[in-house]
Amino acid sequence: MTRFTLVRLVPVSLLAIALGYALESAAVGQQPQTQQQYAAVLVTKNMCCAHESVPAIKELSRVPGIGRVTADHEKRTLLIAPRANTAPSPRAIWEAAERAKIEPIQLATPQGVFKSKPLR
Numbered sequence: 001m002t003r004f005t006l007v008r009l010v011p012v013s014l015l016a017i018a019l020g021y022a023l024e025s026a027a028v029g030q031q032p033q034t035q036q037q038y039a040a041v042l043v044t045k046n047m048c049c050a051h052e053s054v055p056a057i058k059e060l061s062r063v064p065g066i067g068r069v070t071a072d073h074e075k076r077t078l079l080i081a082p083r084a085n086t087a088p089s090p091r092a093i094w095e096a097a098e099r100a101k102i103e104p105i106q107l108a109t110p111q112g113v114f115k116s117k118p119l120r
Contacts, residue, residue, distance in 0.1 A: 039066065039082035039110070040093055045103040047076045056100035063092045087111075090118040 047053050053071035060069045065088030068081040090109045094117050097104040107114045
């Protein structure tokens, strides 16, 4: 082997060993990723900024069974995460949105998709 070959071969092999070790240790210590589960997705007619979404988030957070509410202003939606495997009432979600003065258009829940106020 020439000196030129050794100079090129040693760093490449060290890099390959380090990369293999890093991948192996990452695979061993890797925890399964849990995807965020949403209890409901509420589509609104007129929620374009935080000025309108903050009161809605506060009002929806008071509904029993709701753990966290996230606003997506571009899509005009509120993503509603459940609290401890409890399903909030679709009607309670719809009414909370009305109290917050945002007009709900559609509510998607595991119980179904609603385009008007749910009966329960």
